[in-house]
Amino acid sequence: MYSLLVQMHSYLRYFLLFLLLFLIIRSFYYWQKRLPYNTQTNIIGLYLLICTHLQLVLGLILYFISPYVSLTNFSSAMKDKVQRFFTVEHASIMLLAIILITVARIGARRLQTDEAKHKRLFFLNTLALILILGGIPWPFREAIGQGRHLLFHFF
Ligand code: HEM
Numbered sequence: 073m074y075s076l077l078v079q080m081h082s083y084l085r086y087f088l089l090f091l092l093l094f095l096i097i098r099s100f101y102y103w104q105k106r107l108p109y110n111t112q113t114n115i116i117g118l119y120l121l122i123c124t125h126l127q128l129v130l131g132l133i134l135y136f137i138s139p140y141v142s143l144t145n146f147s148s149a150m151k152d153k154v155q156r157f158f159t160v161e162h163a164s165i166m167l168l169a170i171i172l173i174t175v176a177r178i179g180a181r182r183l184q185t186d187e188a189k190h191k192r193l194f195f196l197n198t199l200a201l202i203l204i205l206g207g208i209p210w211p212f213r214e215a216i217g218q219g220r221h222l223l224f225h226f227f
Contacts, residue, residue: 103190165207172200
């Protein structure tokens, strides 16, 4: 069960990153070309929101069952790079990114002009992308990424 959840959490990052990048490029293009905010943009944003919140649910479950998170012995966990990363850094960076993606969507829909909508989507989602890329325990990251794979079990 635990390993299945880690796998799902690991794979879902690629759907999330793909949708996020797609929405960023699209909103930038539509903003620059002054094109209307349309149903497709809205649907991509909705899929991204679903994906992001699913990742949040998986992350929250993992937070309470993962051996890499230590809540009972918090002070000694802070001295260990890997435990500190998953207990504090990864969770808080990703929560912030999820808040940005959520605010980008809700905020954009409330704005009056299409230009303002695309601009908001572009800036907040770009910030979220930077945070996510920095907060992922990539296999090439020293200590944190040790034993992790780009594609679970493959490479
Ligand atoms: C945008 C959202 C997120 C992304 C893209 C993301 C991505 C990842 C990735 C790629 C891993 C490594 C999986 C592997 O070994 O292949 C991971 C691990 C983990 N994530 Fe997240 N995460 C996100 C949000 C969260 C949140 C919000 C939490 C908790 C509140 C969380 C908790 C964890 C934990 C505890 C692990 C370690 C699992 C283990 O190996 O035991 N994640 N995350």
